[in-house]
Amino acid sequence: MIEKINDLLKRVEEFKPQAAAEIEEFRVRLLGRKGQLNDILDEFKTVAPEMKRELGQKINTLKTRAIEKINALKTELENSENNTADSGAWIDMSRPGSNDPIGSRHPISLVKNEIVSIFARLGYTVAEGPEIEDDWHVFSALNFPPEHPARDMQDTFFIEKNPDILLRTHTSSIQVRTMEHQKPPIRVICPGRVFRNEAISYRAHCIFHQVEGLYVDENVSFADMKQSILYFAKEMFGEKSRIRMRPSYFPFTEPSAEVDVSCNLCGGKGCNVCKHTGWLEIMGCGMVDPNVLEASGIDPEKYSGFAFGMGVERIAMLKFGVKDLRLYFENDVRFLRQFDSVI
Structure with a gap:
């Protein structure tokens, strides 16, 4: 090389x-x-x-x-x-310059880069993987049983009806590949585009973007995960942001939780966006299931870890006040020009 x-x-x-x-x-x-x-x-x-x-x-x-x-x-x-060129050509240097429009990054890219930057300050590095994946890395290695509904054609795009080749439904497959090729300690952030067979509406799309994180080392605890997510929420939504965790279920983590952040639009007092609860759901998380560690060749008796995942579109909707997910994919110049001044 x-x-x-x-x-x-x-x-x-x-x-x-x-x-x-x-x-x-x-x-x-x-x-x-x-x-x-x-x-x-x-x-x-x-x-x-x-x-x-x-x-x-x-x-x-x-x-x-x-x-x-x-x-x-x-x-x-x-x-x-x-x-x-013709040296006799005369140019009026007093004429005003051309006012060419300045482009900007897409709001999804802006938010994805900000998420990656926040976790980079905690020592996370970026890991990437293929969008066309196999069953092992998307489901089996993540403790999805054969009868799990996510394997059904209703949710997953399979390639030429091959049940083993599919478009990844989450970037957790990158975490599996990382654990297979890297020994702990592992601390990675996995941004990428994912695909699910869903009807397109103002709140759902068949293509969207995720950022998932994984931390595996000795003596990693649930408290470590909570502090990391709290740090992220304060950096992304403001110092006054608070989080809460609700018990949930994911095949690849145990225990698992859904994470809500205090609504940054109403300050937690309640509004139409947060349905008058004062809270907005932003991600799922949990301690990595020992079966997942073992499937990737990591000793669950020695190492523990946590994982989390969030939708970039969801975070961008909260950050910029966008209420229709479809706007991100239509390339309407009137919409994109609103982000010209956003760095």
Whole structure:
């Protein structure tokens, strides 16, 4: 892998284009979605933990140098073209500049990035996984019994009617993959897009986004989980936010709880949004079931852990006061322009 990185870095240094089209072709081939750098990043996920620091630095150096070289070549080529243009052309420098509209990030991206940033301050790193998954990582390894209703076609999109290949219904599958390939301590946050066979309405969609978290180590307790979630709520919704936990059930955690946060719109006094209860549900959580740890090769007698998961759309609705989930997917410019000033 080091040889690949060094070879690409050498190509970057020796690259001498003759036209702008060559620069763009080189950029796409190296930095595009299906470019050589992405291939290296995919391979990077499988390297040994002790090698990640060194390889990560080399990959960052390659990416930084490639971007610098491409930008420098573009500037050089533009200056060259300007110098060969008609030198007699007159430009009125007193004219006002063009008022080009400034774009912004999608509200889902804004909230997802903020969630990841909050948990990063608690030491969580980002883990990713495939959207097309198998039954083991989505259900079986998470303690879903064969008769569980979530396995039914009513909730899950299966690929070509193959009961073993499906679109993931939650990002918990990333947690399973992490536990399979990494020894404790494990502290990861798993953002991603998920799919469920549901009717589209103002409060539900067949595509949505989740951020799930997992912490596995020795002597991890329910109190650790509660403090982590309380910290998140205060960072996301304000210092005055409070949380409460209600007993619940999930196949992969025991004990399990639903988490409510005090309504930030009415300050907990009660309004239409919180149905006059003063509370809004934001996530599910619980202590990782020993069966789940054992299925992933982790000794449940030595290690314990907690997991939590939240819908990004739900958090964004509470944070921005959006009342219709469908707005996130319609790309209505009038809606998206409301977030131009949001950083």
